[in-house]
Amino acid sequence: MERNHVPRGALLTSNLPQLQNLIKRDPAAYKEEFLQQWNHYESIRKIFQINPDEQAQQFRQLISFIAQVAQCYPQETADFPNRLSALLLESYSTLNPDTRKTLVQNLVMLRNKSVITSIEQRGMDGEVLGDKGKLRVGTTVVDASSKQSADEAMWAVVMAKELWKKGVWNDAKTVSIVALGCFHPHTKVQSASLHFFLGSDEEEEEESDEDDIPDVKALHHRREVNKKTRSSEKKLAKTLKSARKKRKEKNAESATPNFPALQLLNDPQTFGEKLYDNLSRYDKRYSLDHKILLMQLLSRVMGAHQLCILGFYNYIIKYLTYHQLRIPAILVSLAQSVHSLTPPDALTPVIRKIANEFVHPGVGPEVIAAGLNSIREVCRRQPWCMEEDLLGDLIEYRKSRDKGVMTASRGLLQLYREVNPGMLKRRERGKEATMSKDLQRPAFGHTNSAAVDIEGLELLEAHFEKLRAEDDGNGVEVNEEDDEAAWEGWEVDSETSDSESEGWIDVSSDDEDDIVISDSEDESTKKGKRKDKKEADESMETDPPEVIESVPRTSTLATTKASIxxxxxxxxxxxxxxxxxxxxxxxxxxxxxxxxxxxxxxxxxxxxxxxxxxxxxxxxSENDILGPRKKAKADYEERMASIQKGREGREKFGSARGKKKKETPSSSTNREKARNKPLMMILASNAVRGKKKASLREKQKKLRAHINRAKKS
Structure with missing residues (x-):
């Protein structure tokens, strides 16, 4: 019996898994067969772009085959991943679900094999020209509403945000993608990127949430106009309850800032400067809400990384008026941007502007409290920005009758009692500052005298001595393993560890002559100094013991090897x-x-x-700026909760009927009291007059009601 001979090429062409296995074993030997399948893929791809339903199954098989062996022929398949992603982005709506799934699976496989990277930005390289919002892409100038550029950039930002939220991408590369979106010319893309760093929802999600929450005023108006029925009342109550619940959930979700993303920013100084340049250059182009988003992000970056972008304070000073819309959010941005390295000269005009606009008798107490609280928050971060005469005027508001103003002024006074009591008058310094000799704190840029000892180090020394005493008087030797164990769980600077890895460098005493110390003083000056030092040492020996006792005690841990x-x-x-x-x-x-x-x-x-x-x-937060305020009017749920709390422990509530059935009779009811009133007191009442003027029909109704009540009783 003869066997039919099948050519090798035909066998490999019809069996792609077998060819895939052979190529992985020896790519060079089967390159010709791979190119044959590659040409087949190119021809089917062109047909697929015209008619996606034709030869879709074979197209998916060829995609999977090429993706499996792409790392074997990197030059021939260099454009293969870009074509797959372009096919997904441009024709995702017309593709078959199985085809879309195959494309995504093969892209993920190429990423796992390190053929491609996770980050591929498109539409992020635009720049804004002028205040009218022109967008430059490459060398072509197009309108800023270019849909393709906006969709590609928005897709990249949303994808990065979703992967960050799910914990898939949580590194600096993901943050760099969204950071590029903060400077995109399209406001939608920029807003979504800003919301990512601020930890709030995107603008589109907020709009959809607002659409889901019904308009309460419209519901009440409809209730007044339409016919009132029991079913409509129940439906209205149910809708209002759902609206309150959704609004509370939305407010709770939007109060979690994204702190890790701020820490992972690459080159925060450049990022902050570009953000400020974008804010100031296109001030007329952006809406107030969008500018506040930029202010909030810029201030948080400045505060978290201690950046000095001094132009921001000149920009924000024009918004510091009490009638400015959303002024609490602007004051919050100002306070968050200040830190200990901010120059006081840049903040002094800002403090003066807030005091002139907010803190004077011509405004309400809430405005004064907001101004004082914002000044306190700025001065808490940089105390030297305050002027002494202005501070004396502001703390006089502690005598105000309004609780919020009084609390804010006292907070400012207490702050300067701690940080710089020398700026206060003697009667305002407090007991602790008055008894202290050190009233003037070091100015900006200056530090205290050199530290002799670590504060509280004697507590640590006493703790170690106690541990040694518990060990029956035997000394506790700290070996090298214990020292290494003490560093477990703590990060060590890589530069420091590399530089100190070789240990200390021993310098022999024989090489002392080779050491040259640069000094501008001549030898006679040095001899004079040594003589003065010797005389000072001799005078110290003759000083009384009180002077020696005034020297602070230094812990032994600070003078031994254990001080590390x-x-x-x-x-x-x-x-x-x-x-x-x-x-x-x-x-x-x-x-x-x-x-x-x-x-x-x-x-x-x-x-x-x-x-x-x-x-x-x-x-x-804005609550820190506004300060304690009067209790707001309680809503329906709070009132019902208060009513239920008041009913606890009571047997009866509501009507006072049946009190005589109790073991201890209580007072009579109002109805019983009305029966016992004298006749002359009720003759002129409306009830008696109404009986005289009642019609026959009304008398019949009352009689029938009386009979029915008698039957029931």
């Missing part, structure tokens, strides 16, 4: 400080110790938040 403390030691030191302050407060210490305890706890919380990427304490 690990991060775990500093964390333990902070806990020991908190424990000592807590015990002092429980023993009846004064308000200064309480404030110190609060500061230590706040510092510990700040360190933990910074390690976890949470920068919430560095930012302020």
């Amino acid at each position: 403390l690990t991060p775990a030691d500093f964390a333990l030191l902070n806990d020991l400080k908190i424990k000592a302050a807590t015990e002092a407060v429980q023993a009846g210490a004064g308000p200064a110790t309480k404030r110190k305890l609060a500061a230590l706890e706040a510092n510990k919380k700040s360190i933990s938040n910074k390690e976890s990427g949470n920068l919430s304490e560095f930012f302020v």
